[in-house]
Amino acid sequence: MRSKLAPLAALTVTAVALTLAGCSAGGDAGDNGDVTTITFGNWRVEDAALWEENVIPAFEAAHPEIKVTYQPTGTDDYNAAIQSQIESGTGPDVIMCRPFDVNRAWIDDGYFDDLTGLPGIDGFTDTALAAWQGNDGNPYCVPIASVLAGFYYNKTIFDELGLEIPTTMAEFTDVLQAIKDDGTYTPLALGSADGWQLSYNVLDSIGPNYWQGEDGRLGLIDGTKKLTDPEFVDAFQAVADLKAFMPDGYQSLTYEDQMQLFTLGKAAIMPDGSWDVTAATATGLDVGVFAPPVVADGDQRYLQEMPDQGVGLNADSKNKDAAKVFLSWLASSEFQSIYVDKVPGFFSMGSEPVTYTNALAQEFADLKTDALLTPRLQLDRLSAGNPPLDDNTWAVLQTVLNDGVSPADATSKLQTDLDSWYVPAS
Amino acid sequence: MIRTGTRYRLLALFVLPALLVYVGFSVYPLLSSVALSFFDSDNGGSTFAGFGNYIYLFTDPYVSERFWNALRNSVVFFGIHLVVELPIGLLMAALLTSNSVRRSRGVYRTLLFIPATLSVVIVGFLWRLIINPLWGLVSFPLLGDAATALPTISLMSVWQYIGIPMIFLFTALIAIPEDILEASRIDGARAWATFWQIKFPLILPQFGLIAILTYIWTFNGFDIVYALNGSAPGPNYSTDILGTLFYRTFFGSSGQVADTDLGATIASVVFFIILVTTAAYFVVLQRRLKTYEL
Numbered sequence: 001m002r003s004k005l006a007p008l009a010a011l012t013v014t015a016v017a018l019t020l021a022g023c024s025a026g027g028d029a030g031d032n033g034d035v036t037t038i039t040f041g042n043w044r045v046e047d048a049a050l051w052e053e054n055v056i057p058a059f060e061a062a063h064p065e066i067k068v069t070y071q072p073t074g075t076d077d078y079n080a081a082i083q084s085q086i087e088s089g090t091g092p093d094v095i096m097c098r099p100f101d102v103n104r105a106w107i108d109d110g111y112f113d114d115l116t117g118l119p120g121i122d123g124f125t126d127t128a129l130a131a132w133q134g135n136d137g138n139p140y141c142v143p144i145a146s147v148l149a150g151f152y153y154n155k156t157i158f159d160e161l162g163l164e165i166p167t168t169m170a171e172f173t174d175v176l177q178a179i180k181d182d183g184t185y186t187p188l189a190l191g192s193a194d195g196w197q198l199s200y201n202v203l204d205s206i207g208p209n210y211w212q213g214e215d216g217r218l219g220l221i222d223g224t225k226k227l228t229d230p231e232f233v234d235a236f237q238a239v240a241d242l243k244a245f246m247p248d249g250y251q252s253l254t255y256e257d258q259m260q261l262f263t264l265g266k267a268a269i270m271p272d273g274s275w276d277v278t279a280a281t282a283t284g285l286d287v288g289v290f291a292p293p294v295v296a297d298g299d300q301r302y303l304q305e306m307p308d309q310g311v312g313l314n315a316d317s318k319n320k321d322a323a324k325v326f327l328s329w330l331a332s333s334e335f336q337s338i339y340v341d342k343v344p345g346f347f348s349m350g351s352e353p354v355t356y357t358n359a360l361a362q363e364f365a366d367l368k369t370d371a372l373l374t375p376r377l378q379l380d381r382l383s384a385g386n387p388p389l390d391d392n393t394w395a396v397l398q399t400v401l402n403d404g405v406s407p408a409d410a411t412s413k414l415q416t417d418l419d420s421w422y423v424p425a426s
Numbered sequence: 427m428i429r430t431g432t433r434y435r436l437l438a439l440f441v442l443p444a445l446l447v448y449v450g451f452s453v454y455p456l457l458s459s460v461a462l463s464f465f466d467s468d469n470g471g472s473t474f475a476g477f478g479n480y481i482y483l484f485t486d487p488y489v490s491e492r493f494w495n496a497l498r499n500s501v502v503f504f505g506i507h508l509v510v511e512l513p514i515g516l517l518m519a520a521l522l523t524s525n526s527v528r529r530s531r532g533v534y535r536t537l538l539f540i541p542a543t544l545s546v547v548i549v550g551f552l553w554r555l556i557i558n559p560l561w562g563l564v565s566f567p568l569l570g571d572a573a574t575a576l577p578t579i580s581l582m583s584v585w586q587y588i589g590i591p592m593i594f595l596f597t598a599l600i601a602i603p604e605d606i607l608e609a610s611r612i613d614g615a616r617a618w619a620t621f622w623q624i625k626f627p628l629i630l631p632q633f634g635l636i637a638i639l640t641y642i643w644t645f646n647g648f649d650i651v652y653a654l655n656g657s658a659p660g661p662n663y664s665t666d667i668l669g670t671l672f673y674r675t676f677f678g679s680s681g682q683v684a685d686t687d688l689g690a691t692i693a694s695v696v697f698f699i700i701l702v703t704t705a706a707y708f709v710v711l712q713r714r715l716k717t718y719e720l
Contacts, residue, residue: 076656080677083684105683193570193661249559251570251661257560384683387488391679395662402570402661417488 036322037067040311041085041092043078046279047343054342059329066322086111086314093317094326097141097310099131100379101388107134112312114138118324120331128349131307131375141310142331145339145346148274148364149205149304155286157185157268165290169206169238172293176245179268187245189267191253192401195394200306201271202242203397204376206292207235208302213374221381223424227415228408234295236407240400251402274364275308277345281360289360291367303371307349385421392417456697462690472687479691493692495663496671497699499576503667504644506580512637514584515591520621522592523599535596539589546586550653553582569654572664579665583650591636598632599625603720631715638707645700648673668696 044051048070056068071092073081079102085091095111097103106112115121116138121129124143132141153165161182166172179187192198208216211231219225226232247253247261262270263283272280280287294301311330313323329335336348344358347365356362382389396414399405428436466475484490518538522531541549557564557578568578602625610624626633648669651659657674659665666674676689 079679079684080657080673083677102678102683105678191570195658247560249565249567249570252557252559252567253570257558261560386486386685388683391658394658398661402572420488 034065035067036065036319037069038094038317038319038322038326039069039071039092040094040096040326041071041073041082042096042309042311043073043075044096044309045072045074048072050343055335055338058338059326059335062329062334063325066325068326082106082111086316089316091314091316093314093319093323094311095314096144097132097312099307099310099375101381101383101390102379103132103141103310103312104134104384107140110315112140113315113317113320115140115142115313115327118142118331119328123331123333123350123352125351128307131380132310132312141312142327143307143349144309144311144330145343146305146349147308147346148367149201149271149306150274150289150291150364150367151205152262152270152272152276152280152287152289154185154262154265154268155288156265158288161268165288166293168297169209169293169295173241176242176269180245185265186247186261186267187269188242188247189258189262189270190242190246191250191255191258192246192398193252193257194255195398197255197258197272198239198397198401199378199390199393200376201273203235203239203393204306204378205271205304206238207232207377208304208374209292209294209299210235210238211377212300213302213372217374217377217380220377221425227411227418233407233411236397236400236410239397240407243401246401273306274345274347274361277358277360277364287360289363289367291371301371303367303373304376305347305368305373306375309346381425382418382422387417387420389414389418389422459690460694460697462687463694466687475687479687480695483688483691483695489688492663492666492671493695496666496668499665500645500647500667502576503580503583503647504641506577507584507640507644508637510581511584511588512591512633512640515588515636516595516633518588518592519595519599520625522596524617535593538592541586542589544586546649547653549582549586550650553585554654570661572661575660576665579651579654583644583647586650591640594632594636595629598629601720602628606720627716628718628720631712631717634707634712634715638704638712641707642700642704645696668692672696 051070056070060067078096079098082091082095083106086095091111097106097112114134118139121139121142124139128143128146129139132139132143134140157179158164161178163175163178164171166175176187179185190198190202211217211219211225211229216225216231220227243250247267253261258267258270258272259276259279261267263280263285265283265285270280291301291303311327313320313327317323331350333350333352333354336350336352337354340346340348340354340361341357344356344361345364347361348354356365378389378393383391392414396405396410400407400410463479464474464476465472466478467473482489483493521527522535527534554569556562557568559565559567566574568574606624606628607620610620615624645668647667651665651667651670652673655665655670657670657677657679659667659670672689672692675692676684676686678684
C-alpha cells in the first residue's frame with residue numbers, strides 16, 4: 001500500500017521552496033532602514049570594476065545614506081534593454097544616455113525627467129549639454145564624458161622601421177606603404193565586419209580634416225551642403241584607399257580581432273577611440289597615439305570629440321531624491337577628477353581643467369591643442385528618421401571596402417536616402 | 427467506470443494549469459501583438475491606424491526593401507536546412523538503425539546529439555574562430571563576403587541542430603517491426619532497396635512532420651544570427667532574417683530609433699506567412715502521406 005502522505009509532503013516541500021526562492025530574489029532593492037539603494041543602468045560592462053572600486057565608494061563615503069548599484073548591459077543590447085525595461089516599469093533609477101537623436105527620441109517618449117535647476121548643471125557649457133537636450137532646450141542628462149578618436153601606434157615597430165608620426169595624409173600613406181613593404185607587420189589593424197567602427201573611428205576621424213569639422217556637419221544639417229559635395233567624396237575616397245593596407249580577409253575581422261592583432265604586436269597602427277586606452281596597453285606594449293593627419297601641409301587640424309556619456313533621471317524612478325543627489329555629485333569636479341583618472345580614455349566635459357595620470361590618456365588629451373573639435377557627423381538630427389544616416393553609413397562603408405563601390409556612388413546613395421525624409425532646419 | 431460528465435470535468439481540471447500558462451504566455455501576447463499592429467503611436471498616445479502600418483510596410487521603399495530582403499534570406503536559411511540537415515539527419519538515423527553499428531549505437535547517438543545541447547552563442551563563436559582568416563583555418567573571409575555569409579551561418583546552425591531530425595527519424599525507424607524487414611530479406615531485398623522501398627515509405631509521415639517543423643523553426647530563427655552579427659546583421663544586411671528584422675525594428679539599434687507598432691506589424695506578417703504555409707502543407711501534402719499501422 002503506497003503512502004498517501006508522500007504526495008502531499010512532496011507538494012508542501014515544493015511550495016515552500018518556491019516561496020523562499022521568490023522571497024530571497026525580490027528582497028534586494030529598496031529601502032533598508034535609512035539607506036536608499038539606487039540602480040545605475042549603463043553600457044560600460046568593461047568599466048564595472050573601475051566604477052565599483054573607485055567611483056562609487058567615493059560617492060558613498062560622501063553620502064552614506066545612499067548606495068549605488070552598477071547595472072551594466074552590453075553596448076549592442078543596451079538600447080533594446082533600456083527601452084523594454086522602462087516600458088515595463090522596471091527601469092533603473094539613473095540611466096546612461098546615448099547622445100543626440102536616440103536620446104531625443106527617448107526624451108520625447110517621456111523616459112527622462114527635466115534636469116533644469118539641478119545643482120551643478122550650470123557648470124557645463126551649452127555645447128556640452130547640447131547632446132542631451134530635449135526639443136524644448138532643457139537639459140535632460142548630466143554630461144559625464146566625451147571621447148576622442150585617433151590612431152594608436154606601436155612605438156616599438158615605428159622605431160624598428162625608422163618611421164615618424166605622419167602629419168599629412170601623403171605622409172600617412174608613405175608610412176603605411178613602408179610597413180607593408182617591410183612585410184613583417186600588418187600596416188593597419190582594421191577589419192570591416194563591424195560597420196560602426198568604420199564610421200566612428202575611421203570616416204568620422206579622418207573626415208573632419210576634409211569637410212572642415214563643424215562647417216561640414218552644420219552645413220549638412222541646415223541643407224547648405226550635401227554629402228555629394230567634393231569634400232565628403234574625398235573623405236570617403238581616403239577611407240577606400242586604406243583597403244590596400246588592411247590585413248588579408250579583413251572582411252571577416254571584427255572589432256575584437258583588430259584589438260587582438262594590435263595588442264599582440266602584429267599590426268602597427270589601429271584607428272580607434274580613446275575608450276580603448278586600457279585595452280590597447282593591456283599586453284604591455286609601448287603604445288602612442290597620433291591625430292588624424294591633415295590633407296595638405298599647413299591646413300587647420302580637426303579632431304573628433306564626441307559627447308559619449310551622459311546620465312539622466314528615470315521619470316518613473318521611486319528614489320528620485322537620492323538619484324538627484326547622485327546626479328549632482330556626477331556634475332561636480334570631484335567626480336570628474338576621479339572618473340577621468342580611474343577610467344582613462346574618457347574626458348571630462350565640465351568647465352574646470354582636469355589632469356590625467358594615465359600617460360596615454362594625457363597624450364590623447366594633448367591632441368586637442370590647436371585642433372578644432374567636432375562630434376561625429378551623423379548622429380545629430382540626421383539619424384532621427386528612416387533610414388537613419390548613422391546605420392546607413394555603416395552599411396555603405398562596408399560596401400565601399402568589401403564590394404568596391406565607388407565613393408561617388410556611396411555618397412550619392414547616402415544623400416538620396418537622407419533626402420527622402422530629412423527636412424533641413426534652416 | 428467514471429461517468430462521462432465527471433470524466434470531462436476531471437480532464438478540464440488537469441489540463442487547466444497548463445492551459446492557463448499557455449494562454450497567458452503564448453496566446454495573449456500573440457493576440458495583443460497583432461492588436462498593436464493596428465495602432466500608430468507618434469510621440470505618446472496611440473491612434474487607431476487600421477491597416478496603415480501594413481500598407482507602410484509594403485510600400486515605403488526603404489522598409490519594404492528590408493522586409494523582402496529579410497524574407498528572401500529566411501527562405502535561403504530554410505532552404506539550406508531542408509537540403510542539408512534533413513538528408514544528413516536521415517542518413518545518420520538510417521546508419522544508427524542498420525546492422526553495422528549495433529554495439530556502439532548509444533555512443534554515436536549521444537555524440538551526434540551533443541551539439542544540439544550546446545548554447546548557440548558557444549557554437550557561433552567556436553565556428554567563427556575556426557573560420558577566422560587571422561587565427562583560424564580558413565583564409566577566405568566567409569563571414570565577411572555578402573555572398574557566403576548567409577550560407578555559412580546556415581551551415582553552422584545545421585551543424586548544431588543535426589541531432590534533432592536524427593533522433594526524430596531514429597525513433598520512427600526503430601518502431602518498424604523486425605518481421606517486416608525479415609520478410610523483405612527473405613524476398614531478396616538488399617540494403618538499398620530495403621531502405622528506400624520499405625523503411626522510408628513507412629516513416630514518410632514523420633519525415634513530413636520534421637520538415638514542416640524545420641520550416642517553422644527556421645522562419646522563427648533569430649539567435650545564431652543575432653549572436654554572431656548583432657541586430658543589423660551581415661555585410662550589408664545579407665544575413666538579416668525575419669527575426670533580426672523584427673528585433674531591430676521593435677527595439678531599435680544604436681543609431682535607429684524603435685518603432686514598436688511597425689515591429690508588431692512585421693511579427694504579425696511573419697506569423698501569418700508561417701500559419702498559411704503550414705496549413706496549406708497539412709491540407710495538401712500531409713493528408714496524402716499514408717500512415718501504416720505497425
